[in-house]
Amino acid sequence: MTQLFLPLCLASLVLVFTRAAPTCAGIEFDAITPDEKGNQLFFKDGYLWKGFRGPAQLSAVSFNQIGHVDAAFRMHREGNTEDHTEDHDHIYLFQDEMVFSYYNQTLEEGFPKKVDQVFPGVPCHLDAAVECPKGECSADSVLFFKGSEVYHYDVAARTVKTKTWPQVPPCTSALRWMEHFYCFQGNNFTRFHPVTGVVGVGYPKDARHYFMTCPNFGHGGDRQLPKCSEVKLDAITSDDAGKTYIFTGSHYMRLDTIRDGMHAFPVKRMWTEAAGGVDAVFSYQDKMYFIKGDQVYIYRLGAHYSLIEGYPKTLLEELGIEGTVDAAFACAGEHTVHIIQGDQMLDVDLSATPRTVTKVKRLLTTKVDAALCGPDDVKLFVGHTYYKYNNATAIVHNQFLPRPYLITPSMMACRMQDELRIPS
Structure with missing residues (x-):
């Protein structure tokens, strides 16, 4: 029987980079986030890749006034009108001491703002950020990473708890994908539990076996989806x-x-x-x-x-x-x-x-x-x-x-x- 699927690193999750792309020998993204349509956005040194294939463009082409990006996440707050969910599906990009909020890739009025104006208790110069919807966390939350510390931010309560997760290495970027959470460090990634910080057996793993096309690694190369x-x-x-x-x-x-x-x-x-x-x-x-x-x-x-x-x-x-x-x-x-x-x-x-x-x-x-x-x-x-x-x-x-x-x-x-x- 002809197989319909590819394994975990299937074609639609394979990265093919051109123009100012990091090499497979030392790939390390500054930030990763899905947009409001589910397309993954990859930021590196002022450049942006949309989706898993195609050339890079300057980040400012899609997100005006932004240059390099330290961290990024898509807000997830569907809820109802009482939950003040007007920021659902907004993209937040962090740059040094500032945060930029975009909706439909348009910068919201009044932004950029200082990070602690928008997210009280969250430090600036972040390393990574990732959304954690209610059901996966106890409430709609955002996980912010800086050094060895994790700032668990409750979106509705606007409160933050600082945690140290010894099993999770310092993250250069973070990603929520298919209800799992990943911390990236250079070529490696670690899957972790968003509440406890517990890491599964066998991590870290090499991202080149799963998340990108690199010669002689994993399922990269010219593998195609079946007809x-x-x-x-x-x-x-x-x-x-x-x-x-x-x-x-x-x-x-x-x-x-x-x-x-x-x-x-x-x-x-x-x-x-x-x-x-x-x-x-x-x-x-x-x-x-x-x-x-x-x-x-x-x-x-x-x-x-x-x-x-x-x-x-x-x-x-x-x-x-x-x-x-x-x-x-x-x-x-x-x-x-x-x-x-x-x-x-x-x-x-x-x-x-x-x-x-x-x-x-x-x-x-x-x-x-x-x-x-x-x-x-x-x-x-x-x-x-x-x-x-x-x-x-x-x-x-x-x-x-x-x-x-x-x-x-x-x-x-x-x-x-x-x-x-x-x-x-």
């Missing part, structure tokens, strides 16, 4: 938190992370026991069900997914069915999972004990790879195409297959080709 015509999903589902995941081979991708870019990771990173690929996945009542062969793994939704004690169990024991499964989906607010096996769709009542098949109906296609029930429709994925239905009932009541739609780069990481056509 959209090569796409073949194994499974797709949305959990109760609104996160949508697709699975192919031993990797998965979150599709709701457009602000951070869409990136692929090994399945074992999130669901250790389900590593190596899955046949079908569906979500039901804060749980995610993985079907691998004749085994069912159930994970409980939380800060991290955790396998429920006693699992895996057999398909027969858990869902009352036997044989291989091609796809499965469950619609939000309903208690039925629809299991697709060849040209049949089996309905299983998840509220019953024991669970048994309540309906079996014939499908018009026998090649379904994955299925997803969303808020507006149900999609059945077949190769690099998919079919849309108003609901699960329409799948078996239609006398003819609806017209297929193409999977495109806007949906997932693939590249469109001119010769791509809807199959007859």
Whole structure:
């Protein structure tokens, strides 16, 4: 099967620099931050790179009045009107003793200002800064780094706590990406917990293996995304938190992370026991069900997914069915999972004990790879195409297959080709 995803350092996260670019032998950014659209911005010596490819430009071309940048972050404060979130999605750039606030790359009136005027208790001449939204920190916060000290700033309360994290080295720049936090120092980076400062095993790591293209390092070079015509999903589902995941081979991708870019990771990173690929996945009542062969793994939704004690169990024991499964989906607010096996769709009542098949109906296609029930429709994925239905009932009541739609780069990481056509 053709792999849709690249490993952690996939093409969309690979940096290719030209014009005044730091070399792979000694790369060290002054600051890194996403903009309000999710494009990563990299600052170095008065220059700016937008995104992961392309030439540099003077920082002042996009952010007027700015030269070199010591630290940068994008404010995250969605909240509601009582939370005073008028600064949500603003970009803050720090230069010596001053801070600049931009919205849509336009400098706000009254800026620049002294750092402590805007962020009381935060020192000037910072080394790095990174946003920490509520849920990842106890409240919407910003982490400021200077030397060996970390200033944890509560945005709403406008208070700061100074911490020393012995496991985190001095940061030259910091980045929040895919709900993880990274401290960069030269060629190296360290992933840390934003509340405790605890560092995972195996850090620091060389950024050239993950975050940039360098000869003879990691997954750099001329690796390209596969053609959209090569796409073949194994499974797709949305959990109760609104996160949508697709699975192919031993990797998965979150599709709701457009602000951070869409990136692929090994399945074992999130669901250790389900590593190596899955046949079908569906979500039901804060749980995610993985079907691998004749085994069912159930994970409980939380800060991290955790396998429920006693699992895996057999398909027969858990869902009352036997044989291989091609796809499965469950619609939000309903208690039925629809299991697709060849040209049949089996309905299983998840509220019953024991669970048994309540309906079996014939499908018009026998090649379904994955299925997803969303808020507006149900999609059945077949190769690099998919079919849309108003609901699960329409799948078996239609006398003819609806017209297929193409999977495109806007949906997932693939590249469109001119010769791509809807199959007859």
